[in-house]
Amino acid sequence: MFPFLFCLRDQHDAPLVILAAIVCLLTAAATVRLCRQAAWTDTGSRSLWLTMAGLTAGLGIWATHFIAMLGYDPGIVMGYHVQQTVVSLLVVLAGATAGLFIATRAPHWLGSLLAASVMGGGVTAMHYLGMAALEMPALIRWKADYVAASAVFAIVPLVLALPLALRGRSLAKGAAAAGLITAAVVLLHFTGMTAITLIPSRGEFSPLSMMSPRAMSLWIFLAVSCTIALTAAAAITSRRTGIKLRRQERENQLRVQGMKAQLDLALENMHQGLCLYDGDGRLLLWNQRFLDLYGLGSDALQCGMTVGQVIRTGIANHLPVTEVEQRAAEIERNLNQALSASGDAPAISEYPGVVVSVRSRALPDGGWVSTFDDITQQRRSEERIRHLALHDGLTGLPNRRRFNDVVDRDLDVTARAGSRLGLVVVDLDNFKDINDSRGHSAGDQALKMVAAALKDAVRENEHVARLGGDEFAAAILYREDYELADFVTRLSTGLAAINAGNAHDLSVHASLGIATYPADSQDREQLCNHADLAMYRAKGTVGERICYYEKGMDEQARERRQLAADLRGAAARGEMTILYQPQRSLKDDRVNGYEALLRWTHPKRGLVPPDIFIPVAEETGEILALGEWVLRQACEEAARWGDGLTVAINLSAVQLSQASLPESVAQTLLETGLAPRRLELEITETAIIADKPRVLHILRRLKAMGIAIAIDDFGTGYSSLDTLNSFPFDKIKIDKSFVIGSEERPQARAIIRAVLALGHSLGVPVLAEGVETSGHVDLLVAEGCDQVQGYLFGRPGHAPSLLAREQARLAAG
Structure with missing residues (x-):
């Protein structure tokens, strides 16, 4: 230590030593600035700045050494070899530059x-x-120890100085780096100088061949000038770079602030709630939407809260206190599953009045972000869509699909519990008439009233539905027969109550068909079919509204379906014929007309009776085409007759329901050339009673054309004096059942006398059907009957025109 201080004090000129230290410090500072400039710039120009830093450091250190050497006074004359001096400069330039490049390329402690x-x-x-x-x-x-110490002093400070110079950002770190570089150079120099011991010698010494201290001063001046120039360039460039960087920093700060403001605005206006958590599960960020979604105040959440705390705070407003912990644990389990799974399926949380969809996505740093959607309205819409898919839009009752599901479920219950299932099919009898006469709004109102009546009639665990159109269904699980009977009674009573003074003045009637499981069927589809069959049986039976399924209905239904299929196009295939039965006057014993009777000869079944195929034709609507065909054929045939003979044609209730019937009849008369007075249309009172005002209106239009209207089968069905009083019929036909039974039953004779007396009092001619014996004739003549028809006077036969041609041919032959 003392030799070091002795060398510094006694062998060096203090002003030059201070000057050397100043030059070294300035050089180190310039080197640090240039290193930082290199760190701030891109890769392309970084090498240039590192080279400048290395040259600055090398020149400054070399100048520092030789300035200090100028201040060294060993007490003897000395000079410098030029070549070795230049080599020393090159060595320090290369070492400084190489060291900086290595430090840049290897930013770790070994580097x-x-x-x-x-x-x-x-x-x-x-x-x-x-x-x-x-x-x-x-x-x-x-002195070897001082030489080694000088090398250590030159390296150790630089280990700390280079990272600070290249990667430091603050002014303090830059000053520390410059100080360490200066310390390394100064310690090296003076430790190295302390290692010298001079021994006087008489060797050859020529001051003229050496570089004098004055010349060395010039070289040092040049080196210092270069250093100053590089330092100035570094300072100017660094200043410009600093200004640019500060401007960029301000711009970046403004940009960051703007982005933060935009981010805050976006977060606050998100449709979704959002929470951001770090890798430790601590809350970092949330938005206002999340608070609104869970009804939380602005101070309810704090940064650093755990996910469990956030969950409990959020759900506390929506659940009872006793349920919060259990629900929170469930939500945390769902969250962990969502974060560990690769899918993106949301977790649905339902609370009273609100339904929330939560999606959680893991982040690379171990944290995650959770988004919250209020899907309450969506869930309500889905439930409404589901309800609409399973319920009728008009009546609100379950539809066919829903009812099928209920019946399938109840069938499973019956199989396990040993109970039974009753299925009731309800069909309105006059719905088409309501739609046609009152409009579809009245029809809709009728359906609503029926639905309300059925809904009021059922109890818990009983079901009712609208299957479509005017068809409804009901189902009940029961064990005892009286339970099913009570169920059917409640349904029928409720339906009957509709007509008891409803505000819409609608008359609604329905037919009920009942089938049971397992007695009548083994599956739902078969059960429904059987209930339908029973309902159609009730609809087709006069005076019946309720019918239970019976074995054999299937075969009958199949038979009727096949018959209906065969009936379509039968007239076009030539299977239909019209027979004509004469009608005779008892006053002059002359034929005054014929009744046209339709017959069907089936290619396989043979002759099918009218009472079999006519009801099928009416059910399927085929009666309309058949009726037009019969009307045209009979009118064409009657047009060939002479002597004013009439033709009588029966009209069904289905034909009478057609408002276009008068126009169709008029067109047929016009095309066939038959006079309207020669056409007689026969109807039954049963055909009138369904919609009496409408039918009577159609009959009046026909009668106004000159067509005669006869009431057929009088005395059966719904016969009443009100019908005769409502319309001026041209003829009354006594049903053949009374004429045939007149010989054995006094009641039949009494009815015949009453009808004949009624006809005489009204001035309406009466025709008796079924006259087969002379006794029948005697009775009818005695009671004043006008006309008769029956086997006694002629069976139904071929067309009279055809028979006349055949007789003429035989007479001519």
Whole structure:
């Protein structure tokens, strides 16, 4: 330690030593600035700045050494070899530049150690090469320990200085780096100088061949000037770069602030709630929508809250206190599953009045983000869509699909519990008439009233539905027969109550068909079919509204379906014929007309009776086409007759329901050339009673054309004096059942007398059907009957025109 201080105090000129230290410090500061400039720039220009930093450091260190050497006074004359001095400069330039490049390429402690060793080694080599360049009348002896210490002093500070110079950002770190570089150079120099021991020598010494201190001062001046120039360039560039960086920083700050404001605005206006958590499950960020979604105040959440705390805070407003912990644990389990799974399926949380969809996505840093959607309205819409898919839009009752599901479920219950299932099919009898006469709004109102009546009639665990159109269904699980009977009674009573003074003045009637499981069927489809069959049986039976399924209905239904299929197009295939039965006057014993009777000869079944195929034709609507065909054929045939003979044609209730019937009849008469007075249309009172005002209106239009209207089968069905009083019929036909039974039953004779007396009092001619014996004739003549028809006077036969042609041919032959 004392030799070091002795060397510094007694062998160096203090002003020059201070000057050397100042030059070294300025050089180090410039080197640090240039290093930072290199760190701030892109890869392309970084090498240039590192080279400048290395040259600045090398020139400054070399100048520092030789300035200090100018202040060294060993007490003898000395000079410098030029070549060795130049080599020392090149060595320190290369070492400084290489060290900086190494430190940049290897930013770890081993890289820093290697870079410091290269740069410090270059500085050390420069020092001792510079000392070797000295020429003086003395020998230099070196102290090895001081030489080694000088090398260590040159390297160790640089290990700390280079990272601070290249990667530091603050002014303090830059000053520390410059100080450490200066310390390394100064310690190296003075420790190295302390290692010298001069021994006077008489060796050859020529001051003229050496570089004088004055010349060395010039070289040092040039080196310092270059250093200053590089330092100034570095300062100017660094200043400009600093200004640019500060401007960029301000712009970045403004941009960041703008982005933050936009982010805050976006977060606050998100449709979804949002919560951001770090890797430890701590809350980092949330938005107002999340608070609104869970009804929380602005101070309800704090940064750093755990996910469990956030969950409990959120659901506390929606659940009872006793349920919060259990629900929170469930939500945390769902969250962990969502974060560990690769899918993106949401977790649905339902609370009173609100339904929330939560999606959680893991982040690379171990945290996650959760988004919250209020799907309450969506869930309500889905439930409404589901309800609409399973319920009738008009009546609100379950539809066919829903009812089928209920019946399937109840069938499973019956199989397990040993109970039974009753299925009731309800069909309105006059719905088409309501629609046609009152409009579809009245029809809709009728359906609503029926639905309300059925809904009021059922109890818990009983079901009712609208299957479509005017068809409804009901189902009940029961064990005892009386339970099913009570169920059917409640349904029928409720339906009957509709007509008891409803505000819409609608008359609604329905037919009920009942089938049971397992007695009548083994599956739902068969059960429904059987209930339908029973309902159609009730609809087709006069005076019946309720019918239970019976075995054999299936075969009958199949038979009727096949018959209906065969009936379509039967007239076009030539299977239909019209027979004509004469009608005779008892006053002059002359034929005054014929009744046209339709007959069907089936290619396989043979002759099918009218009472079999006519009801089928009426059910399927085929009666309309058949009726037009019969009307045209009979009118064409009657047009060939002479003597004013009439033709009587029966009209069904279905034909009478057609408002276009008068126009159709008029067109047929016009095309066939038959006079309207020669056409007689026969109807039954049953055909009138369904919609009496409408039918009577159609009959009046026909009668106004000159067509005669006869009431057929009088005395059966719904016969009443009101019907005769409502319309001026042209003829009354007594049903054949009374004529045939008149010989055995006094009641039949009494009815015949009453009808004949009624006809005489009204001035309406009466025709008796079924006259087969002379006794029948005697009775009818005695009671004043006008006309008769029956086997006694002629069976139904071929067309009279055909028979006349055949008789003419035989007479001519």
